[in-house]
Amino acid sequence: PLAPGQVEYQLAHGEARGLIVSGQEQADKVLPRLPALPGLEFLISFDPVDVAGKLPHLTWDALLGRGRQLGAEGLGRVLLREDALGRDSLATLIYTSGTTGPPKGVMLSHGNLLSNAEEVRAIVEVGPDDFSLSWLPFSHIYARTLDHYLAHLAGGLTFLARSRDTVVADLAEARPTMMNAVPRFYEKVWSLVEALPPEERGRRLRGLFGPRLRVLYSGGAPLPRHVCAGFHDAGLPLLEGYGLTESSPTISFNRIERFKIGTVGLAIPGVEVKIADDGEILTRGPHVMLGYWKDPEATRRAIVDGWLHTGDLGRLDEEGFLTITGRKKDLIITSGGNNIAPSELERLLLADPLIDQVVLYGDGKPFVSALIVPNLEGLRAEARALGCALEFDGELIATPALLDFLAARVERRMQAVSKPERVKAFLLLGRPFSVEAEELTPTQKVRRAEILNKFRDRLDALYMEKPPATSWEMREEVSDTHP
Known part of the structure; x- marks a missing residue:
């Protein structure tokens, strides 16, 4: 979920004229910020919402009703607009975290989306x-392509989970033949069976x-190797792929065979x-984005x-298998699949007069x-x-009262x-x-x-079941894996 300020930025930068929300909670992120969004003309909601007269508003059902009233003439106008589209036409803007500034709007064409879904379909059969x-x-291209577009092309059936908290119960009801998820989900599942005898793991x-x-x-x-191997050993093929928003997203994939x-x-x-x-992965083909919106x-x-x-x-091995070894950019990707630009968060923390320096950590972590x-x-x-x-x-401050004091300040800034x-x-x-400890460059860059x-x-000890006394941890939010 995006914070209200992030929603405002994307709506303004993307020059959005309309907004579709699920209900009141999402509408309330936008309504107080309408003065900064003069281009926003209307709001559509699935559930009834109170917009306090601030913006023209229709429910989804009412919108469908208006469409039916337009009849053949309205359908004709839609078809004319549809006929004007080609594979090179802009289909969507998806915002991704930047490492050195505001998020960028990735422009993906109909051809980007179609080609990627078509080729992935051939692989996953x-x-x-x-x-x-x-x-x-579906704000992420991974879910759109692997769950949505792929099913449309293949004629398969996609069940939508009621929420991220009901996935296990929904699995029992849907009984899928295939499933896409982020590594954090598989890590949690594996932790439930890892201590069991090998023969019992597969059954569970x-x-x-x-x-x-x-x-x-x-x-x-990144998917932890031991989790991937554990699923395979238990008789459930777990296959890892790679891509990014700018590549629509899929670049590579492991196959069952x-x-x-x-x-x-x-x-x-x-x-x-x-x-x-320099070791950077480069890719070329019909999956490469049109570019960054207004940049x-x-x-x-x-x-x-x-x-x-x-x-x-x-690196690529002799058979063409790709292995990811790191990142040139400092982007943190948590095990839940969240792309986080550390520089922006670090600047937010450094605005506190009690914080002089900070480095964020969390790549592949929950x-x-x-380190402050x-x-x-x-x-x-x-x-x-x-x-x-x-x-x-050692070098770490371990005074409980001071850790609690600073924790409250950090927590406020994180809102x-x-x-x-x-x-x-x-x-x-x-x-x-310091420069002497090789922690800073001569020009004082971290x-x-x-x-x-x-x-x-x-x-790493922060992620253990019982973190050390020299740390502070917001335990109630540790389980948040929403990408």
Whole structure:
């Protein structure tokens, strides 16, 4: 879910004229911000909402009724507009997190979407007898292509989960033949059976997914190798793929008949993949976006001579299997598939006068954590006011009262962003980053990789069942896996 400010940005930047919402909760994100959205002309809602006369409003049922009243003349106008469209026509704008600034609107054409769905269909061999359960949000291209467009092309049936909290119950009802999900879902499922005897794991997993299941697919974030291997050993093929919004999204996929655990598979038909001299993954083909909405300079940087620069690092083996080894960009992708630009969140935290330096962590993890360097002079003043002293565990500050005090400030600042983006745990470092410790460049730029490598063990401990006393953790939100 997006925070109200993010909704406002996308509506304004995308020049939206209309908005469709499910109900009052989503409408309330927009109604107070209408003065900043002069181009918004109407609102459609599935459930009745109170717009307080601020915007022309129709329910979905009322909209359908108006359409029926237009009759043949109205249908003719629609068909004329439809005939004017081609494969190169803009189909959708999907906003993705930027690493160095505001989110970018990715322009995808009808041809982008069709070609990607057509080629994926050939790989996954989906047909009219297939059933899938969809629970990922359609604001992401992964869910649109793998759950929605694919089913339309193949004539298969897609069940929509009632909510992310009812997925297990909905599985029992839908009994799908195939399913797409993010790694965090499979991690949670595997944690339920990992301690069981090997022969029992398969039975439990089959009981969860149902007797018709033939294959599971994972995308949106790196899939832990042990989870993938565990599902395979239990008799449930779990196949990992790779892509990004700018590539509509699929670039590569493992196949049932040809896969390698630990890789993201082979390039799909019609898609070229190569590795640049610096290790960056480049791709070319009909899946590459039209560009970034109202940002020609970013488009020129991203697409060079037809090759999309993904920002990811990888390697191709002799058989063409692609392995992701890292990212040139600093984008954090949690195990729930949430793309999070750390620079924006870090700037938000650094606006607090008690925080001098910060580095975020969380790639492949269930939530975002942070290593924070406080303003030590200010923190000592707060310690005196609280009647406590700075206590240390090695280099980390371990005073409970100070951790709680700073936690409240962090938590308040995190209200400005969506829940998956929020820092939910942190460590407090009792010294500043330095050039001498190889944590800063000579020009005082943070060396993110060096810092994370140095403190990785302490940061990883934040994700344990019982985190260390030197940390603060917002336990009630740790289970949030919504992409």
